[in-house]
Amino acid sequence: MRKLRQLLKQSWAVVLLLALWQLWVSLSNYNSIVVVAPLQVVHDIVTHPRLYLLPTLWTLGFSLGGLAIGMTAGVMLAVFSWRSRLLGGALQAGSLVLLATPVVCLIPILARMFGYTSRTELLTVALMTFFPGFVYGAAGLRRLPRRTGEFFQTLAASSNKRLLLLALPSAMPDLAVALRVGTASSVLVTVTAEYLMQTGGLGNLFAVTMQEFNLRRALGASIVAMVLSTILYELASHAEKHIRLRFR
Missing domain, CATH: 1.20.5 (Single alpha-helices involved in coiled-coils or other helix-helix interfaces)
Structure with missing residues (x-):
């Protein structure tokens, strides 16, 4: 209660x-072509769950898959930038250019290069979720507890040991923030890519039903996407709290 x-x-x-x-x-x-009531949208979702289930699973799979690839690539490049400041500056500049590019402009370019396929959809999500992993990861790897760097230097610890025993554990709270930020945008990017390329999922369901003037089902797809994004965000926030308590 x-x-x-x-x-x-x-x-x-x-x-x-x-x-x-x-x-x-x-x-x-x-007329229902112009506007529909919220209860009509909810009724359509409840009475036709199978029509929403497969598109939801499709969107969920590509959101989580692209998020995993993007976060992994971001953290790996953050480690490389931690080892080389010159490389870190170059990667950060490229990441800023990528971040400044709207997703609706990036998707047609990627689709032209790789085709209007689900592979391009996955690549789009990975690229747009790469930036939080790289930026927060690079910042966390350099935000060490006081005097711990000098302590590891006194012990003549190797670069790999400093990374595994000091830098990565110190970066875990920042990586948790990156996960939360990436999760918040992964569903939005996935649905946008599905809408523009019509590869499948909730974005494709929205595009097709809008073309058919089925506003009830189009709004239903939007609501399901919003609920899915909210659930993933809350799960990521919950994980972030636990990680902060563990590595504070």
Whole structure:
């Protein structure tokens, strides 16, 4: 009950907005092609779960797969930049260029190069989630506890031992933040790629149903994507809290 009250306290504005939306649609009698009521969207999701299940699993799989690849590549390059400041500066400059490129501009370029396939979708998610892993990882590897660097130098520890026993454990809280940030954007990037390339998933379901003027199902796909993104974000936030407690 306590968590339910806290949830209602945080989301009362959304509930009020949906209630006003439902009331407005009920009183206006607009055609369903123009606007649909929230309860109609929920009814479509509940009565046709199989139509949403496979696209949701598709989007979830590519979100997590692209996130895993992007985070792994980001952390590996962060380690390389930790070993070489010159390489780190070059990688950071390239990462900033990548971050400044809107995903809707990047997807057509990648699709032209690699084709309108699911492989390109995975590559897009990996590229857009690479930046948090690299930036937060590189910052965490250099943010060492006080005097620990001098202590390892006194012990004449090798570079590999400093990395495994000092730098990586110190970087874990920053890597947890990178995971949370990457998780927040992974579903959005995946759905956008699916919408533009129509490879499958919730983005493809949204594109097809909008072309068919099935606004109820298109909004249903959007809501499922929002719920999926929220769940992944909350899981990543929960993991971040545990990691901070473990490595503080």
